[in-house]
Amino acid sequence: MSEKTMAKWSKVQVVCGAFLVNFLMMGPMKSMGVYFLVFQLALEASAKEASMVLSIMYGTYFFTDPIVTVMCSFFGYKSTCFIGMAIATLGLCLSCVSPSIEFIYVTVGICLGSGSCMAITPMYALVGQIFSDKRPLVNNIVTLGSAVSSIPLNLLAQIWIDSYGWRGSLLLMGGFVLNALPVILFTMNGAKRCNAKQKADRRTIFDTSLLKSCPFLLYCAACGLHMASMVLVSTYLIRYAQSQGIDSIAAAGLSSIIGAVDIVLKPLVGYVVSLKTMGSLQVNRSYVMGVAAVIQSTAVLSLPFATNYFGIVIVVVAYAASIGLCGALPITVLSDLFGPAKLPTSLGIRSLVVGAFSMASPPLVGIAVDAYETFSFPFFFSACLSCIAGVCFVIVYLCVNPSKDKKPDLVEAVTRVMESNETKT
Known part of the structure; x- marks a missing residue:
């Protein structure tokens, strides 16, 4: 086998391995x-307390990202992945002996969230090193x-709960995560043949110059709002379907x-946004994100008005289309707008902001759910968050990449305020 062919298959090996680790x-x-209702009933938790599990899990996932950058620089990508896989597996396995919801906060919320971040983030770093154009x-x-x-x-988790109880189900989930062990080895071997660096650059860890950029901070806030809107849907979708009389298996199928x-x-979207033009149209990734966020808010806003399974499925498909349209664009656009050289720092700061929004939104909305005893409120709130995020994405793009033509008064005013604040800083 020629050296060129070997390099090609090594790249394929890295992509497949990163895919499986994400899987x-x-x-x-x-x-x-799926476990929202289970935690409410088995551990006698309120909607606020049950939603805190996902809130802590997603918040910890993003909060851990800057720590992972430091770990990768000292221990290397492979060791960081192994540590993350071990923490996530241990957390899920310990969950089966949980006496209270607070114990679940630690085992599922903190352990699964932080462990997943440690295992997944190095994979994105390797992919970023090996691929550029695509x-x-x-x-x-x-x-x-x-x-x-x-x-x-999702369906297996519900079947496991019905067959082995929620404790047995979480133990099986821990075994599922343990399968990442050989996959990590497989991926790192491929990365080694691609001559990818196995450690992060220590010189870029603490570069905080982006904190002086108002457009960057607005972009991070927009990402936080967008992620919080998706976390709310992820937290309350199945529980909402169950409240409408839909059985647990069908609800999990959503x-x-x-x-x-x-x-x-x-x-498909990944291929399209990799292009600079489609025919006579220029592909603008920031505008794609803005449109996706508006579609998402429209779909989520319609969800509380769907009271039967068929109606809920239609809305869920529209919501899923908006998620697929956005894809991994937030990270790609981050590099486009603020430069690939600052990507390690910008990713870390963005993750902290996204983590804060993801951790705060479900319990705050859970208070309203407990007070009004309705599962419709989370979707109204989610729609507002995603709509605001979409508008912010477009504003940031217009501020960072002003057009040659005269800009609208609103955009021009926002830009002037940001530039004024930047000068003062």
Whole structure:
């Protein structure tokens, strides 16, 4: 086999390995919505307390990202992945002896969230090193792992709960995550043949110059709002369906529908946004994100008005289409707007902001759910968050890349305020 062919297959090995790590680590995180009602009944938790599990899990996932950068620089990508896989597996296995919801906060919320981040983030770093021109397409293929995993895993989790109880189900989920061990070895061997660096650059860890950029901070806030809107849907979708009299298996299938639509759209969207033009039209990734966020808000806003399974499925398909349209664009656009050289720092700061929004939104909305005893409120709130995020994405793009033509008064005013604040800083 020639050296060129060997290098090509090594790249394929890295992509497949990163896909499988995402499949095995992110899949269980996305299936935790199935346990919402279980935690309420078995551990006598309120809606606020049960939603805190997903809130802590997603918040910890993003909060851990800057720590992972430091770990990768000292221990290397492979060791960081192994540590993350071990923490996530241990957390899920310990969950089966949980005496209270507070114990679940630690085992599922903190352990699964932080462990998944430690295992997945180095994979994105390797993919970013190896691929350049087709990076959006490859990132979308890698993120498909969680979408593919969510199709069977949501249904399996409900079947495991019915067959072995929720404790046995979480133990089986821990065994599922443990399968990432040989996959990590497989991926790192491929990365070694591609001559990818196995450690992060220590010089870029603490570069905080982006904190002086108002457009960057607005972009991070928009990402936080967008992620919070998706976390709310992930937390309350299955529980809302159950409150409408839909049985648990059919309700769990809604997450599988989202995964199926995601699988179809992500490769297509990834290919399109990798292009500079389509015919006479210029492909603008920031505008695509804005449109996706508006579609998402429209779909989610319609969800409380769907009171039967068929209606809920239609709305869920529209919501899934918006998620697939957005794909892995937030990370790609981050590099486009603020430069690839600052990507390690910008990713870390963005993750902290996204983590804060993801952790705060479900329990705050859970207070309203407990007070008004309705599962419609989370979707109204989610729609507002995603709509605001979409508008912010477009404003940031217009501020960072002003057109040669005269800009609208609103955009011009916002830009002037940002530039004024930047000068003062």
